[in-house]
Amino acid sequence: MTRKVRRRTLMLGIAATLLIAGCSGNGGSAASSxxxxxxxxxxxxxxxxxxxxxxxxxxxxxxxxxxxxxxxxxxxxxxxxxxxxxxxxxxxxxxxxxxxxxxxxxxxxxxxxxxxxxxxAGPNAYNIMVPKDSPIKTVADLKDKTILVNNFRNIATLAVETQLKVAGLTEKDVKYAEKPFPEMGNALQTGQADAAWITEPFITATQSKLGFRKIADTMTGQTEDxxxxxxxxxxxxxxxxxxxxxxxxxxxxxxxxxxxxxxxxxxxxxxxxxxxxxxxxxxxxxxxxxxxxxxxxxxxxxxxxxxxxxxxxxxxxxxxxxxxxxx
Missing domain, CATH: 3.40.190.10 (Periplasmic binding protein-like II)
Structure with missing residues (x-):
C-alpha cells in the first residue's frame, strides 16, 4: 500500500511539472531569448x-x-x-x-x-545659410556658387533644388560639396564654399555665434511638411x-x-x-x-x-x- 501511495505521488508530481511547463506557453523560449x-x-x-x-x-x-x-x-x-x-x-x-x-x-x-x-519638416528647420557679409541675398544669387550639403543626392540636394527651381535655376547652375553639419560653419567662414544647407541645432549656432543669415527656408512650397x-x-x-x-x-x-x-x-x-x-x-x-x-x-x-x-x-x-x- 505504501508503495502504491509513493508511486501515485511520484506520478502526480510528474504530471504537475508537465502541466506547469505546458501552461507557460513560450516561457522557456522567453527565458532563453x-x-x-x-x-x-x-x-x-x-x-x-x-x-x-x-x-x-x-x-x-x-x-x-x-x-x-x-x-x-x-x-x-x-x-x-x-x-x-x-x-x-x-x-x-x-x-x-x-x-x-x-x-x-x-x-x-x-x-x-x-x-x-x-x-x-517644419518651418525654418532646414535653411540655406550664408555668412553675414556674403553678397548673396537670394537663391537666384547662388548661380555658379558652391553649396555645402551633408551628402550628395539626398534630402539636402533635393530640398535645395526645389528652391532653385522657384528662382529659375537648376542643379546644373550650382556646385555641391559634402561636409558634415558640425564643420559647415567653419568651412563657410574660411571660404571653402558660398552657402550651406543647414539643419538644427547648427542653424541657431551659426546665427548666434557667427552671424549667418538665412536666404531660404527649403521646406516651403513643394516641400512643405x-x-x-x-x-x-x-x-x-x-x-x-x-x-x-x-x-x-x-x-x-x-x-x-x-x-x-x-x-x-x-x-x-x-x-x-x-x-x-x-x-x-x-x-x-x-x-x-x-x-x-x-x-x-x-x-x-x-x-x-x-x-x-x-x-x-x-x-x-x-x-x-x-x-x-x-x-
Whole structure:
C-alpha cells in the first residue's frame, strides 16, 4: 500500500511539472531569448546626434524598450545615407535614415524596409545659410556658387533644388560639396564654399555665434511638411525578427507620441546625446514627430524624387514599408 501511495505521488508530481511547463506557453523560449520571447532581445540602433531621433533616447530613458523586453544600444552615425552598408553587414540592426536616401537605395535594388517614422519638416528647420557679409541675398544669387550639403543626392540636394527651381535655376547652375553639419560653419567662414544647407541645432549656432543669415527656408512650397527621416532595417532582418521588430515599433511609437505632445521632453533629452546645451535646446526650431508611417505622406517624397530625376521610375512606397505587427 505504501508503495502504491509513493508511486501515485511520484506520478502526480510528474504530471504537475508537465502541466506547469505546458501552461507557460513560450516561457522557456522567453527565458532563453530575453523578455517577452523576443528573437533578439538586444539590438544596435544607429542614430545621428541631432534632434530628429530624440524619441529613441526618450524611449531608452523612459524604459519603453525595457517594458517590451528589449535592450537598445544607441550607436552614433554620421548620416542616414551612410547607414546602409552597416545595415547590410549586420553591424546595425535598425538605423536612422532619410527617406530620399532610402528610396534611392531601393530603386537601385537594395532590400531595405522602413519600420517606423521619425521626423517631419517644419518651418525654418532646414535653411540655406550664408555668412553675414556674403553678397548673396537670394537663391537666384547662388548661380555658379558652391553649396555645402551633408551628402550628395539626398534630402539636402533635393530640398535645395526645389528652391532653385522657384528662382529659375537648376542643379546644373550650382556646385555641391559634402561636409558634415558640425564643420559647415567653419568651412563657410574660411571660404571653402558660398552657402550651406543647414539643419538644427547648427542653424541657431551659426546665427548666434557667427552671424549667418538665412536666404531660404527649403521646406516651403513643394516641400512643405515633407517627411524627412525614419527608421530602417534590412528586409531579411524584418522577416527574421518579427517579434523584436514589433517590440521596437510599439516602444518608438509611444516615445514619438510623447515627443510630439511635449516639447519639454525633447529639450530635456537633447543635451544628453548631442552637443546642444539646455539654453539652445529651448530655442531651436523643431519639426514634428509622427507616431506612425503613412504611405500617403511618404509617397510625396518618392514623387518629388521622380520629378527631379532622382528616380528613373516610380516607386510604390507601400512596398518599402514593413508591416506593423504584433510579432
Amino acid at each position: 530575453g523578455g517577452n520571447g523576443l528573437e533578439k532581445p538586444t539590438i544596435k540602433v544607429g542614430a545621428m546626434p541631432i534632434p530628429d531621433p530624440a524619441s529613441l533616447h526618450i524611449a531608452i530613458a523612459k524604459g519603453f524598450f525595457k517594458d517590451e523586453g528589449l535592450t537598445v544600444e544607441a550607436i552614433p552615425i554620421t548620416g542616414g545615407a551612410a547607414a546602409g552598408p552597416q545595415i547590410e553587414s549586420g553591424a546595425l540592426d535598425i538605423s536612422q535614415t532619410n527617406y530620399v536616401s532610402t528610396f534611392l537605395a531601393v530603386s537601385q535594388g537594395k532590400k531595405f524596409k522602413l519600420v517606423a517614422d521619425m521626423y517631419q 515633407l517627411p524627412i527621416a525614419g527608421w530602417m532595417a534590412s528586409d531579411d532582418w524584418v522577416q527574421k525578427y518579427p517579434k523584436t521588430l514589433a517590440a521596437f515599433q510599439r516602444a518608438i511609437a509611444k516615445a514619438q507620441e510623447l515627443a510630439s505632445n511635449d516639447r519639454k521632453e525633447i529639450e530635456a533629452m537633447l543635451p544628453k546625446y548631442t552637443r546642444i546645451d539646455a539654453k539652445t535646446a529651448s530655442v531651436i526650431t523643431l519639426g514634428t514627430y509622427p507616431s506612425a508611417l503613412s504611405a500617403n505622406r511618404l509617397q510625396k517624397v518618392a514623387d518629388l524624387m521622380l520629378e527631379y530625376k532622382y528616380l528613373k521610375s516610380p516607386i510604390d512606397v507601400k512596398s518599402v514599408i514593413a508591416a506593423q505587427t504584433d510579432g
